[in-house]
Amino acid sequence: MKPAAFSGPFALGTFSAPGEAPFPGLVVPDGHVLDLRTALGEPALTARAVFERWAELLPRLHELAADAQADRQPLDALHVHAPVEPRQVFQSGANYRQHVIDLELAHRSPDDPRTVEEARAETAEIMDRRAAEDLPYVFIGLPSAITGPYDDVVLPSWAEQPDWELELAAVISRPAYRVSVEEALEYVAGYTIANDLTDRATVFRRDMKAIGTDWLRSKNAPGFTPLGPWIVPAASIADPGDLRVTLRLNGETMQDESTKDMLFGVARIVSYASQTARLLPGDLVLTGSPxxxxxxxxxxxxxxxxxxxSITGLGAQRTRCTAEVSR
Incomplete structure (x- = not known):
């Protein structure tokens, strides 16, 4: 039995036994899972429903995690699904200073008259100005792009430049509308890992440059957002602004950065999104990629x-890429 790696006494996820329907589960560090439908006496319970009653159920979840006599199943015997099915996915773009500088250099036009040093300095100045002006950049993703943390990811035949973007994701615990930065974290139930895959070739509309980005095309293919493996309650994460985000490709480290490099922290992004939209329980707020x-x-x-x-305290996901089979 493998232990489940995460901070705190328990995490929440969605699991299924072979041939059976998925269920919301409470996973404990020794690698066992408790079916919350049975434990709470609610056969129709879903993970999202748990977040809809987060304040009510949280004390009971702590009790169940501490109950050594609870009827748990070995995690190894279960399929791990994406931990929650959100109604909305809010995604923060251009939120890591060094990431944006690197992207600007990678996307430079061959006829750009600037030197590499000039382009880097100019982009750094833009990022510093954005931070000073306190203006995050948030757009909408599709829940249908979400897949499990260990599922294969199909690379569409049209995707010429599929890329990875590992991110910290916050999960909303109660309706949030026009909340302040100071109170925003009170609306966060917990945190999980998201890999926000992007086809770089379709990010920008070549036919209508004035429109700008095409996030539908570049980020929302089925399976382009591996999520999980589970959601760790916010109280178990000391500081979401000081976590290590690491992605390895075929064993080689590609991303390895602290969330300290974010221009805007979780509270600012949640507050900013809530000024326009009503965030709902179980919704995801992705915080950008380093x-x-x-x-x-x-x-x-x-x-x-x-x-x-992997992200500090949240566990790890592993996904394999497969090419789309031509029809």
Missing amino acids: AGNGMHWGRLLRDGDVMDG
Whole structure:
């Protein structure tokens, strides 16, 4: 039996036994899972429903985690699904200073008159100005892009430059609308890992440059957001602004950066998104990806690649890339 790696006494996820329907589960560090439908006497319970009643259920979850007599199943015998099915996915772009500088250099036009040093300095100045002006950049993703933390990722035949972007994701615990930065973390139930895959070739609309980015095309293919393996309660994470985000490709470290490099922390992003939209229980707020993506390395995803992603205290995911079979 493998232990489950995460901070704190328990985490939450969605699991299934062979041939059976998925269920919301409480996983403890020794690698066992408790079916919350049975433990709470609610056969129709889902993971999202747990977050809809987060304040009510949290004390009971602590009790169940501490109950050594609870009827648990070995994690090794279960399939691990994405831990929650959100109604909305909010994604923060250009939120890591070094990542944006690297991307700007990777996307430079061949006829750009600036030297590399000039382009780097100019982009650094832009990022510093954005931080000073306190203006995050948030867009919307599709829940249908989410897949499990150990599922294969199909690379669409049209994706010319598929890339990885490992990110810290916050999970919302109660409706949040126009909340302040100071109170925003009160609306966060916990944290998980998201890999926000992106086809770099379709990020920008070549036919209509004035429109800008095309996030639908570049980020929302089925399976382009591996999520999990589980959600760790916020109280078990001392500081979401000081976590290590690491992605290895076929065993080689590509991303290895602290969330300290974020321009805007979790509280600011949650608050900012809530000024326009009503965030709902179980919704995801992705906080952006640090430096070290494929465009930086000149090495993009291809058939057979294996990505191992981890974030301090949240566990690890492993996904294998497969090329789409031509129809």
